[in-house]
Amino acid sequence: MMNCYHWLRGISRKSLWLAIFLCSTTLSLAADNSTRRLTILTSFPPKFYVPFVEKFESAHPDFHFCSE
Amino acid sequence: MCLLSKNLNLPILISISVLNKKTTAAIDEILRGNQRNFGIFWSSSVDAFDVLKSAHTLRYLQPQRDAQVVSIKNISLDDPDGYFYGFALSGVGWMWNSHYLKREELPVPENWDALLDPVYYGHLAMSTPSRSGTTHLIVESFLQSMGWKEGWSKLLLLSGNLATVTARSFSVPEGVGSGRFGIGLVIDFLAQSRNRSGIEFRYGHPVFPVPAGIAGLKGGENPAAAELFLDFVLSLDGQKLLLLPGINRLPVSRTLHSDHALKASGLLSLTEQNGLQPYNVQLSRKRYQLVNQLFDRMITFRLRERRHLWKRMIDLEKRFGRKDPAIATLRTAVIKQLGAVPVSYVQSQNPSLHEMIKTVSTEASLNKAQRKLFKEWDIFVSRKFSRVKDLLDQAERSFSTEKRR
Incomplete structure (x- = not known):
């Protein structure tokens, strides 16, 4: 019974560490994901900047224009 | 987006x-x-x-x-x-509504100086440099082409003709387009974005x-x-x-x-x-806040008084003729007072002055030194207005007496 307890406790620790590792990796990926955000500060009106953003999107297929 | x-x-x-x-x-x-x-x-x-x-x-x-x-x-x-x-x-200048000018029988202004002409009283509009970056360019254009003292003098006299100082730069082309006022001081693209018949634009000279x-x-x-x-x-x-x-x-x-x-x-x-x-641009950057604050203290916050005094001068000219020697003398004296600026060119180059007002944002957030400085400017302007009022009172009394004789 005691051996089983130690085994379970060991497993739990390993699981715990695994969970912490996976969690931190996920969080780090999420953080990396959020850093892929570019915000542009401009006083130009939409009439001015929307054509630029749309053309930029068509020139760079990786990017997609969307509404927040 | x-x-x-x-x-x-x-x-x-x-x-x-x-x-x-x-x-x-x-x-x-x-x-x-x-x-x-x-x-x-x-x-x-x-x-x-x-x-x-x-x-x-x-x-x-x-x-x-x-x-x-x-x-x-x-x-x-x-x-x-x-x-x-x-x-x-881009460059700055003025836009106008041709239909408006025709209706009011006003000529198209040929240059910056023409905008000071009393015929344009109540027909002009511009924004303020503290709220519009493009208006800051307009104000600096005056100061850099004419010099500190002369440039401010022209701006101050021109402000007597303003119908309003708009809070946003694009309110100027909107107002000109709708016929609310006839002429607006703007940057070229704000005027040119209004592809409407009768809306035209001219660059000031020299253009920056x-x-x-x-x-x-x-x-x-x-x-x-x-x-x-x-x-x-x-x-x-x-x-x-x-x-x-x-x-x-x-x-x-x-x-x-x-x-x-x-x-x-x-x-x-x-x-x-x-x-x-x-x-x-280096000169403009150094005095950026100074120019913004001076414009608001001398023009934006005092527009009603300026317009009132300038209107009294215009009325006297209309009644007794611009060529009358006494009116011409009065006009010179009034212009001298209304066109005075509380900060000299030498003072305007003082880095400690720039530092003192570098962080001005709202009236409530002013520190003690800023309050003191702005109060001095306000008193300076008030004294000039008071002097102009005395000159106009005196002229109106003496002209009325002469007329009765």
Whole structure:
């Protein structure tokens, strides 16, 4: 019974560490994901900047224009 | 709005936050530490770029332009140190509504000085440099072409003709377009974006061609994407977008300047006629807040009084004739008082004065030294107004007595 307890406790620790590792990796990926955000500060009106953003999107297929 | 990248199935969000506020609010936000992590600053105000550069908030970048830039004598379109880049050219002047001028039987103003003519009393509008970066360019154009004292004097006298000082620069073309006022002091693209019949624009002389710019900001979340977007705006593809009817801006690409439509641009004609003067952005940056504060203290906050006194002078001229020697003497005295500025040119160059008012944002946030300084300016203006009132009272009394005789 005691051996089983130690085994379970060991497993739990390993699981715990695994969970912490996976969690931190996920969080780090999420953080990396959020850093892929570019915000542009401009006083130009939409009439001015929307054509630029749309053309930029068509020139760079990786990017997609969307509404927040 | 945002852009998403499909690359590696990891979305790249590029949100475009639009600042529908004054340029100075954008500057304040960046100077406070760019807490919203903006990656790009994109604006018409060359002054704003220089202010941000001097505060070390801009990134050094070396964009790859695929189009050669037009060369204008003594005028640098890009920051020589590589912190911001020009993508469009602009100049300031005045726009007018031809239908309005015809209805009011007013001539088209030929130059800046003409706007001081009493015939335009109540027919002009402009914004304030503290709320509009492009209006700051207009005010600096006066100061840099005529000098500190003369430039302020002209602005102060012109303000007597203003119907209003608008809170936003685009309210000026809106008001001219709707016929609320006849003439508006604006930057070229605000006038040219109104493709309506009867709306016209003229550059002031000399014209100060200023580049609208783009720069990378320190503290942005995605520097690589910022560089990509900046490269695109400066590319030939980006430059061509400036010619769209809704945008209507003058590109800096030499390739596009061979286009016939662009050759007709008033700004380019002036380039060829040597009618240009380089805009001193360093000078403008040093006194940026000083000019903004002086304009508001002398004009924006005192407009009603200025208009009232100027109207009394105009009425006297109408009643007794502008050529009357006594009226001419009175006019000279009134102009001297109304055109006086509480800060001399020498004082305007004092770095400690610039430092003292560097962080003025709201009236409630003024510190003790700022309150004291502004109170001195207010007293100076009040004394000048009081002197003008005395002169006008005296003239009205003596002219009335003479008339009775």
